[in-house]
Amino acid sequence: MRDRARGCLLGLAAGDALGAPAENLTPVEIRRRWGRLTEIEGGGTDDTEYAIFAASMLVRRGHGLTSHDVERAYRTEIIPRATGPMRGAGFSELGTVEALRRGLEPPLTGLVHQHGWSDGLAMRAAPYGIFCPGDPAEAARLVEQDGLVSGSGEGIAGGRAVAGAVAAAMAGAEPRDVVQAALSVIPADSWTARNVVRVCEVLAAGGPRGRGEEAVEALHEAVVVRHYPWTDIAPEAVALALAAFLAGDGDVEESVTFGVSLGRDADTIGAIAGAVAGASQGEAGVPARWAARIGPVTGKCLPVVAGRHVLDTADELVEGL
Amino acid sequence: MSGDRIRGAFAGLAVGDAAGWPAGRHRSALHAPWSRRLYRELDAFAEEHRVTTLPVPFALNQPVAPLRIGPSDDAEWLAWTALTIDLRGDRPRAEAFRELTDVRARISVATALDNLAKGVEPPASGHDNPHHFDDAAAIRAVAYGAIGRDPTEDAQVTNALDGVLGARAMAAAVAEAVASGQVGRAVEAALAVLPPDTAIGHNARAALDAARAAGDPFAAVPALDAVLLDHVYSYAVGAAQTVPLALALAEAAGGELGRAVPAAACLAPVADSAPALTGALAGACGGFDAIPEGWIASVRTLAGCCLPDLAGRDLIEVADNLTSHLTEGIA
Numbered sequence: 001m002r003d004r005a006r007g008c009l010l011g012l013a014a015g016d017a018l019g020a021p022a023e024n025l026t027p028v029e030i031r032r033r034w035g036r037l038t039e040i041e042g043g044g045t046d047d048t049e050y051a052i053f054a055a056s057m058l059v060r061r062g063h064g065l066t067s068h069d070v071e072r073a074y075r076t077e078i079i080p081r082a083t084g085p086m087r088g089a090g091f092s093e094l095g096t097v098e099a100l101r102r103g104l105e106p107p108l109t110g111l112v113h114q115h116g117w118s119d120g121l122a123m124r125a126a127p128y129g130i131f132c133p134g135d136p137a138e139a140a141r142l143v144e145q146d147g148l149v150s151g152s153g154e155g156i157a158g159g160r161a162v163a164g165a166v167a168a169a170m171a172g173a174e175p176r177d178v179v180q181a182a183l184s185v186i187p188a189d190s191w192t193a194r195n196v197v198r199v200c201e202v203l204a205a206g207g208p209r210g211r212g213e214e215a216v217e218a219l220h221e222a223v224v225v226r227h228y229p230w231t232d233i234a235p236e237a238v239a240l241a242l243a244a245f246l247a248g249d250g251d252v253e254e255s256v257t258f259g260v261s262l263g264r265d266a267d268t269i270g271a272i273a274g275a276v277a278g279a280s281q282g283e284a285g286v287p288a289r290w291a292a293r294i295g296p297v298t299g300k301c302l303p304v305v306a307g308r309h310v311l312d313t314a315d316e317l318v319e320g321l
Numbered sequence: 322m323s324g325d326r327i328r329g330a331f332a333g334l335a336v337g338d339a340a341g342w343p344a345g346r347h348r349s350a351l352h353a354p355w356s357r358r359l360y361r362e363l364d365a366f367a368e369e370h371r372v373t374t375l376p377v378p379f380a381l382n383q384p385v386a387p388l389r390i391g392p393s394d395d396a397e398w399l400a401w402t403a404l405t406i407d408l409r410g411d412r413p414r415a416e417a418f419r420e421l422t423d424v425r426a427r428i429s430v431a432t433a434l435d436n437l438a439k440g441v442e443p444p445a446s447g448h449d450n451p452h453h454f455d456d457a458a459a460i461r462a463v464a465y466g467a468i469g470r471d472p473t474e475d476a477q478v479t480n481a482l483d484g485v486l487g488a489r490a491m492a493a494a495v496a497e498a499v500a501s502g503q504v505g506r507a508v509e510a511a512l513a514v515l516p517p518d519t520a521i522g523h524n525a526r527a528a529l530d531a532a533r534a535a536g537d538p539f540a541a542v543p544a545l546d547a548v549l550l551d552h553v554y555s556y557a558v559g560a561a562q563t564v565p566l567a568l569a570l571a572e573a574a575g576g577e578l579g580r581a582v583p584a585a586a587c588l589a590p591v592a593d594s595a596p597a598l599t600g601a602l603a604g605a606c607g608g609f610d611a612i613p614e615g616w617i618a619s620v621r622t623l624a625g626c627c628l629p630d631l632a633g634r635d636l637i638e639v640a641d642n643l644t645s646h647l648t649e650g651i652a
Binding site for chain 2: 078094095098101102107108111112113114115116117153173190195196225226227229230233235
């Protein structure tokens with residue numbers, strides 16, 4: 001279990017770092033610059049730091065974690081240090097901080113800003129799956145406590161789907177069953193579920209050539225919102241990340257590099273695909289050259305986690321099982 | 322009488338639509354694209370040269386008429402709604418949207434049209450939509466409210482959750498204002514359809530409290546900014562912000578359009594639609610005859626800046642036609 005936990009968070013950090021320079025680029029532009037982007041160029045982003053933060057709450061509160069614990073953590077550990085610009089934070093985190101400053105409480109803090117469907121919860125959902133191996137429903141219930149502070153609706157569904165997928169992968173489920181586990185913990189009548197089903201259909205129709213340019217195009221056509229300038233939409237990012245995991249048949253490098261080749265919120269897509277594939281394959285499944293690039297986080301997005309390493313975080317989570 | 326108040330709702334919306342600063346931006350869509358590109362370059366120029374002289378929509382070799390005070394996107398979408406309402410209710414509402422081509426529309430509507438084209442039907446067309454929460458349906462709901470109809474089916478084509486609640490609240494408020502002319506009763510009718518545990522329901526009550534404490538619409542502007550607007554997101558057409566503002570400012574003004582709309586226009590981020598919604602509600606309360614003549618003259622003729630087919634149409638005639646069709650339908 002420790003091995004899968006370490007693989008999961010290492011995969012998350014590697015996907016985050018690999019995808020960072022491709023964020024918001026089109027697949028065509030990514031191919032023009034790198035061909036296939038396979039080498040980590042710089043550090044990770046908010047995905048890794050918020051995942052470490054989520055894990056720290058789980059380690060302290062365990063299965064008793066409530067949205068009020070999460071609210072308190074925002075008030076005591078994030079807000080006092082967010083005096084200037086909140087680097088790396090998305091609209092949902094900033095909107096939540098402003099809502100908390102206005103004195104609101106969850107779930108209103110996640111409802112009043114307009115990014116309830118942000119993939120901010122999905123990007124940090126992996127620790128909840130690690131904490132509930134083989135129990136996707138409990139992983140989804142726990143991540144929702146986190147999500148009620150900063151998200152709503154599809155944002156919470158996206159977090160539930162990723163936590164459920166990781167929980168299943170932690171127990172050694174096959175890729176197809178991992179995706180079924182994600183679907184099992186979200187409403188069938190949701191944007192996220194409809195998008196996950198769509199990408200599964202696209203990949204099924206694509207056959208063995210399911211990882212080439214045609215697949216990239218077909219996946220975009222299936223789930224990418226055209227008339228919207230921001231890319232951090234959970235129903236889209238989660239579906240593309242699970243598609244990448246399926247297209248890579250659970251292999252970490254294949255899944256993550258394909259996920260990043262999709263562009264859009266590439267670091268979050270890479271992080272989710274890496275987390276699910278890493279949980280599935282264990283620490284040795286993450287390419288050694290990637291693992292060597294993952295050091296302690298700098299705290300550039302969340303100062304409270306500066307100096308923490310994802311591997312120590314994984315060990316702490318497993319000790320709490 | 323209610324005909325005067327139905328006209329008041331339509332004209333009031335157009336007045337508010339014209340009063341907000343984004344109207345000039347929308348109306349400049351009638352200019353050549355290169356003209357708007359120059360505008361963007363001048364914006365960059367101000368940034369590069371650190372000059373505080375900011376560009377405004379301008380007419381270089383272009384007609385100046387679009388830049389005069391006049392109605393823009395919201396008045397056109399209201400007119401389109403009134404012209405396409407199916408009073409017998411036997412045609413799926415999405416069909417009217419499917420007939421739209423070559424339009425400018427909010428992100429919610431543009432995405433919904435994409436969804437419909439892909440075979441994603443309502444309510445998913447409005448729900449699987451990054452701007453499901455915006456007030457596009459609330460604007461259209463003014464037409465439904467004016468004739469006492471339920472806007473839900475129309476709203477669900479392009480919106481969901483707070484976006485649909487915003488439409489229901491506007492329709493309820495306008496229907497009551499048309500019936501009684503009482504702004505207090507209109508606000509109560511809106512609150513009755515806004516659950517307090519939703520963002521829009523919470524914000525509506527918070528906005529009303531803030532405006533009541535300030536006692537006057539203009540005096541309430543800073544408090545409303547503090548209570549409703551977080552200034553985080555890049556767009557400010559959320560129904561959970563603009564509909565509560567309309568309710569609060571119309572009530573604080575005692576239903577007087579001339580006091581409510583200017584205050585809404587002062588809230589710059591939401592000036593695209595909050596003044597329009599405020600104007601619709603206040604216009605319905607006070608009626609058409611209470612709206613200054615100069616404003617009516619300036620806002621009644623549609624520009625076609627979003628829906629080109631509506632260029633030159635008279636919004637008041639559109640309102641009157643809706644009323645007469647309704648009367649014939651009842652008879």
